[in-house]
Amino acid sequence: MSWWNRLRSSPGKSAQPEFNQPGMRLGEYLIADVHSHIIPGVDDGAESLEQSLKLIERLIELGYQRAVLTSHIHSDIYPNSKHTLTAPFLKLREAIVDRWPEFRIHLAAEYFLDGHFEDCVAANELLWFPALDENGRSIRCVLFEFGFHEPPINHQQVLFDLQMAGYTPVLAHAERYPYWHRQFSEFESLHDRGVWITVNGASLAGAYGPETYQVAKKLIEKGMVKMICSDAHAERHIDSLQAIGKSALVQQWLQSDEPMNPRVAMEATNL
Numbered sequence: 001m002s003w004w005n006r007l008r009s010s011p012g013k014s015a016q017p018e019f020n021q022p023g024m025r026l027g028e029y030l031i032a033d034v035h036s037h038i039i040p041g042v043d044d045g046a047e048s049l050e051q052s053l054k055l056i057e058r059l060i061e062l063g064y065q066r067a068v069l070t071s072h073i074h075s076d077i078y079p080n081s082k083h084t085l086t087a088p089f090l091k092l093r094e095a096i097v098d099r100w101p102e103f104r105i106h107l108a109a110e111y112f113l114d115g116h117f118e119d120c121v122a123a124n125e126l127l128w129f130p131a132l133d134e135n136g137r138s139i140r141c142v143l144f145e146f147g148f149h150e151p152p153i154n155h156q157q158v159l160f161d162l163q164m165a166g167y168t169p170v171l172a173h174a175e176r177y178p179y180w181h182r183q184f185s186e187f188e189s190l191h192d193r194g195v196w197i198t199v200n201g202a203s204l205a206g207a208y209g210p211e212t213y214q215v216a217k218k219l220i221e222k223g224m225v226k227m228i229c230s231d232a233h234a235e236r237h238i239d240s241l242q243a244i245g246k247s248a249l250v251q252q253w254l255q256s257d258e259p260m261n262p263r264v265a266m267e268a269t270n271l
Protein backbone atom coordinates (compact mmCIF):
# COMPACT_ATOMS: atom_id res chain seq x y z
CA MET A 1 0.00 0.00 0.00
CA SER A 2 1.42 3.40 -0.90
CA TRP A 3 1.95 5.91 1.86
CA TRP A 4 -0.90 8.06 0.48
CA ASN A 5 -3.29 5.15 0.63
CA ARG A 6 -2.14 4.44 4.16
CA LEU A 7 -2.74 8.09 5.01
CA ARG A 8 -6.17 8.07 3.36
CA SER A 9 -7.20 4.98 5.29
CA SER A 10 -5.97 6.44 8.55
CA PRO A 11 -8.45 7.83 11.09
CA GLY A 12 -7.10 11.38 10.59
CA LYS A 13 -8.72 11.90 7.18
CA SER A 14 -10.72 15.09 7.21
CA ALA A 15 -12.28 17.81 5.09
CA GLN A 16 -10.63 20.37 7.35
CA PRO A 17 -6.95 20.76 8.15
CA GLU A 18 -5.91 18.91 11.26
CA PHE A 19 -2.90 19.93 13.30
CA ASN A 20 -2.69 17.06 15.70
CA GLN A 21 0.85 15.77 15.21
CA PRO A 22 4.01 16.75 17.07
CA GLY A 23 5.33 19.79 15.21
CA MET A 24 7.92 19.51 12.44
CA ARG A 25 9.91 22.52 11.26
CA LEU A 26 9.26 22.77 7.51
CA GLY A 27 12.55 24.48 6.75
CA GLU A 28 14.54 21.51 8.01
CA TYR A 29 13.04 19.49 5.18
CA LEU A 30 12.50 22.12 2.49
CA ILE A 31 15.74 24.12 3.02
CA ALA A 32 14.58 26.79 0.58
CA ASP A 33 11.36 28.78 0.39
CA VAL A 34 10.76 29.63 -3.26
CA HIS A 35 7.83 32.07 -3.25
CA SER A 36 7.75 35.21 -1.13
CA HIS A 37 7.19 38.94 -1.19
CA ILE A 38 9.92 39.98 1.18
CA ILE A 39 11.68 42.74 -0.77
CA PRO A 40 10.39 45.88 0.95
CA GLY A 41 8.17 48.44 -0.75
CA VAL A 42 7.87 46.95 -4.23
CA ASP A 43 4.50 45.15 -4.12
CA ASP A 44 1.83 44.14 -1.59
CA GLY A 45 4.37 42.30 0.58
CA ALA A 46 6.78 43.66 3.18
CA GLU A 47 6.54 47.43 3.51
CA SER A 48 9.78 48.19 5.31
CA LEU A 49 13.25 46.75 5.77
CA GLU A 50 12.30 46.00 9.37
CA GLN A 51 9.32 43.89 8.23
CA SER A 52 11.48 42.12 5.65
CA LEU A 53 14.05 41.17 8.26
CA LYS A 54 11.34 39.92 10.61
CA LEU A 55 10.04 37.59 7.85
CA ILE A 56 13.54 36.28 7.22
CA GLU A 57 14.05 35.76 10.95
CA ARG A 58 10.81 33.75 11.10
CA LEU A 59 11.91 31.58 8.16
CA ILE A 60 15.24 30.93 9.87
CA GLU A 61 13.41 29.94 13.06
CA LEU A 62 11.56 27.33 10.99
CA GLY A 63 14.88 25.94 9.76
CA TYR A 64 15.06 27.51 6.31
CA GLN A 65 18.51 28.29 4.89
CA ARG A 66 17.53 30.02 1.64
CA ALA A 67 14.71 32.09 0.18
CA VAL A 68 13.80 32.99 -3.36
CA LEU A 69 12.26 36.45 -3.35
CA THR A 70 9.49 36.62 -5.91
CA SER A 71 8.02 40.12 -6.03
CA HIS A 72 5.01 40.55 -8.28
CA ILE A 73 5.59 41.56 -11.88
CA HIS A 74 2.22 42.61 -13.26
CA SER A 75 2.26 45.30 -15.92
CA ASP A 76 -0.90 47.10 -14.67
CA ILE A 77 -0.46 46.87 -10.91
CA TYR A 78 3.20 46.17 -10.13
CA PRO A 79 5.33 47.23 -13.09
CA ASN A 80 8.47 45.74 -11.59
CA SER A 81 11.46 44.51 -13.53
CA LYS A 82 14.97 43.30 -12.83
CA HIS A 83 15.94 46.97 -13.10
CA THR A 84 13.51 48.18 -10.36
CA LEU A 85 14.01 45.20 -8.05
CA THR A 86 17.79 44.89 -8.02
CA ALA A 87 18.63 47.90 -5.80
CA PRO A 88 16.13 47.08 -2.99
CA PHE A 89 17.12 43.41 -3.23
CA LEU A 90 20.80 44.25 -2.77
CA LYS A 91 20.04 46.56 0.15
CA LEU A 92 18.07 43.79 1.83
CA ARG A 93 20.83 41.29 1.13
CA GLU A 94 23.36 43.56 2.80
CA ALA A 95 21.19 43.76 5.93
CA ILE A 96 20.73 39.97 5.95
CA VAL A 97 24.46 39.28 5.58
CA ASP A 98 25.07 41.48 8.63
CA ARG A 99 22.67 39.46 10.79
CA TRP A 100 22.59 35.96 9.33
CA PRO A 101 25.68 35.49 7.13
CA GLU A 102 24.77 31.87 6.33
CA PHE A 103 21.31 32.69 4.97
CA ARG A 104 21.03 33.03 1.17
CA ILE A 105 18.48 34.99 -0.85
CA HIS A 106 17.94 34.95 -4.58
CA LEU A 107 16.14 37.45 -6.79
CA ALA A 108 13.37 36.02 -8.96
CA ALA A 109 9.76 37.12 -9.52
CA GLU A 110 6.14 36.04 -9.61
CA TYR A 111 4.97 36.85 -13.12
CA PHE A 112 1.34 37.48 -13.94
CA LEU A 113 0.60 35.73 -17.21
CA ASP A 114 -0.16 38.85 -19.26
CA GLY A 115 1.08 40.38 -22.50
CA HIS A 116 4.07 41.84 -20.71
CA PHE A 117 5.11 38.36 -19.61
CA GLU A 118 4.89 37.17 -23.22
CA ASP A 119 7.17 40.06 -24.17
CA CYS A 120 9.65 39.08 -21.44
CA VAL A 121 9.69 35.49 -22.71
CA ALA A 122 10.19 36.63 -26.30
CA ALA A 123 13.03 38.96 -25.25
CA ASN A 124 14.50 36.31 -22.90
CA GLU A 125 14.48 38.84 -20.06
CA LEU A 126 13.24 36.77 -17.16
CA LEU A 127 13.96 36.58 -13.47
CA TRP A 128 14.35 32.91 -12.58
CA PHE A 129 15.76 30.68 -9.89
CA PRO A 130 18.07 27.68 -10.25
CA ALA A 131 17.07 24.20 -9.16
CA LEU A 132 17.63 20.54 -9.93
CA ASP A 133 14.94 18.32 -11.39
CA GLU A 134 14.17 14.75 -10.31
CA ASN A 135 17.08 13.49 -12.41
CA GLY A 136 19.58 15.91 -10.91
CA ARG A 137 19.61 18.07 -14.04
CA SER A 138 20.08 21.83 -13.56
CA ILE A 139 16.99 23.77 -14.50
CA ARG A 140 15.88 27.39 -14.56
CA CYS A 141 12.53 27.93 -12.86
CA VAL A 142 10.13 30.78 -13.59
CA LEU A 143 7.30 31.35 -11.12
CA PHE A 144 4.03 32.56 -12.64
CA GLU A 145 0.42 33.07 -11.61
CA PHE A 146 -2.97 33.30 -13.26
CA GLY A 147 -5.72 35.78 -12.37
CA PHE A 148 -7.98 34.77 -9.48
CA HIS A 149 -11.27 35.63 -11.18
CA GLU A 150 -11.09 34.58 -14.81
CA PRO A 151 -9.43 31.55 -16.38
CA PRO A 152 -6.38 32.31 -18.50
CA ILE A 153 -6.56 32.37 -22.26
CA ASN A 154 -3.73 31.24 -24.46
CA HIS A 155 -1.72 30.04 -21.46
CA GLN A 156 -0.75 26.77 -23.09
CA GLN A 157 1.03 28.57 -25.93
CA VAL A 158 2.78 31.00 -23.58
CA LEU A 159 3.95 28.19 -21.31
CA PHE A 160 5.12 26.19 -24.30
CA ASP A 161 7.13 29.20 -25.50
CA LEU A 162 8.61 29.52 -22.02
CA GLN A 163 9.65 25.88 -22.06
CA MET A 164 11.09 26.22 -25.55
CA ALA A 165 13.18 29.14 -24.22
CA GLY A 166 14.71 26.69 -21.73
CA TYR A 167 12.73 27.37 -18.55
CA THR A 168 10.62 25.23 -16.23
CA PRO A 169 7.30 26.96 -15.54
CA VAL A 170 6.34 26.89 -11.85
CA LEU A 171 2.66 27.59 -11.15
CA ALA A 172 2.07 29.64 -8.00
CA HIS A 173 -0.69 28.50 -5.59
CA ALA A 174 -2.49 26.17 -7.99
CA GLU A 175 -5.27 25.71 -5.44
CA ARG A 176 -6.22 29.40 -5.49
CA TYR A 177 -7.90 29.52 -8.92
CA PRO A 178 -11.59 28.89 -8.09
CA TYR A 179 -12.68 28.53 -11.73
CA TRP A 180 -10.66 25.29 -11.87
CA HIS A 181 -11.80 23.84 -8.55
CA ARG A 182 -14.20 21.57 -10.41
CA GLN A 183 -11.97 21.13 -13.44
CA PHE A 184 -9.15 19.14 -11.95
CA SER A 185 -8.13 18.01 -15.44
CA GLU A 186 -6.67 21.50 -15.98
CA PHE A 187 -4.08 20.82 -13.27
CA GLU A 188 -3.39 17.36 -14.65
CA SER A 189 -2.89 18.84 -18.10
CA LEU A 190 -0.36 21.38 -16.80
CA HIS A 191 1.40 18.72 -14.73
CA ASP A 192 1.58 16.38 -17.72
CA ARG A 193 3.12 19.16 -19.80
CA GLY A 194 5.96 19.62 -17.31
CA VAL A 195 4.63 22.60 -15.39
CA TRP A 196 5.62 22.37 -11.73
CA ILE A 197 2.65 22.69 -9.41
CA THR A 198 3.07 24.49 -6.08
CA VAL A 199 0.67 25.18 -3.24
CA ASN A 200 0.70 27.71 -0.41
CA GLY A 201 1.21 26.84 3.21
CA ALA A 202 -1.68 29.17 4.10
CA SER A 203 -4.07 27.15 1.91
CA LEU A 204 -3.05 23.96 3.71
CA ALA A 205 -3.62 25.75 6.99
CA GLY A 206 -7.21 26.52 5.93
CA ALA A 207 -6.71 30.28 5.61
CA TYR A 208 -8.58 30.49 2.28
CA GLY A 209 -11.47 28.25 3.30
CA PRO A 210 -12.36 24.57 3.04
CA GLU A 211 -12.70 24.39 -0.74
CA THR A 212 -9.22 25.78 -1.37
CA TYR A 213 -7.86 23.47 1.31
CA GLN A 214 -9.52 20.49 -0.35
CA VAL A 215 -7.97 21.29 -3.73
CA ALA A 216 -4.50 21.71 -2.19
CA LYS A 217 -4.96 18.42 -0.34
CA LYS A 218 -6.08 16.60 -3.48
CA LEU A 219 -3.09 17.94 -5.42
CA ILE A 220 -0.79 16.61 -2.69
CA GLU A 221 -2.54 13.25 -2.48
CA LYS A 222 -2.26 12.79 -6.24
CA GLY A 223 1.49 13.34 -6.04
CA MET A 224 1.37 16.48 -8.17
CA VAL A 225 2.87 19.02 -5.76
CA LYS A 226 6.55 19.85 -6.20
CA MET A 227 6.76 22.63 -3.66
CA ILE A 228 4.92 24.03 -0.66
CA CYS A 229 5.61 27.75 -0.45
CA SER A 230 5.21 30.51 2.10
CA ASP A 231 4.04 33.17 -0.40
CA ALA A 232 5.01 35.34 2.56
CA HIS A 233 3.62 38.85 2.39
CA ALA A 234 3.38 39.18 6.16
CA GLU A 235 3.97 37.18 9.32
CA ARG A 236 0.57 35.46 9.15
CA HIS A 237 1.89 33.43 6.21
CA ILE A 238 4.83 32.21 8.29
CA ASP A 239 2.37 31.39 11.08
CA SER A 240 0.66 29.10 8.54
CA LEU A 241 3.94 27.36 7.72
CA GLN A 242 4.42 26.79 11.42
CA ALA A 243 0.88 25.43 11.82
CA ILE A 244 1.05 22.93 8.96
CA GLY A 245 4.17 21.42 10.51
CA LYS A 246 1.64 19.62 12.75
CA SER A 247 -0.42 18.26 9.82
CA ALA A 248 -0.11 14.54 9.03
CA LEU A 249 -0.80 15.30 5.36
CA VAL A 250 2.10 17.77 5.17
CA GLN A 251 4.42 15.63 7.28
CA GLN A 252 3.95 12.65 4.95
CA TRP A 253 4.71 14.87 1.97
CA LEU A 254 7.80 16.37 3.62
CA GLN A 255 9.20 12.89 4.21
CA SER A 256 8.48 11.65 0.70
CA ASP A 257 10.72 12.20 -2.32
CA GLU A 258 8.29 14.72 -3.83
CA PRO A 259 9.48 18.09 -2.45
CA MET A 260 11.75 19.87 -4.90
CA ASN A 261 12.50 22.84 -2.59
CA PRO A 262 15.74 21.32 -1.25
CA ARG A 263 17.04 21.14 -4.80
CA VAL A 264 17.13 24.91 -5.11
CA ALA A 265 20.76 26.01 -5.44
CA MET A 266 21.48 29.62 -4.58
CA GLU A 267 25.09 29.71 -5.67
CA ALA A 268 24.17 30.41 -9.28
CA THR A 269 23.13 34.01 -9.00
CA ASN A 270 21.44 35.81 -11.85
CA LEU A 271 22.53 39.25 -10.72
Ligand SMILES: [Fe+2]
Binding pocket: 035, 036, 037, 110, 172, 231
Ligand atom coordinates in the same frame (compact mmCIF):
# COMPACT_ATOMS: atom_id res chain seq x y z
FE1 LIG B 1 2.84 35.42 -4.47
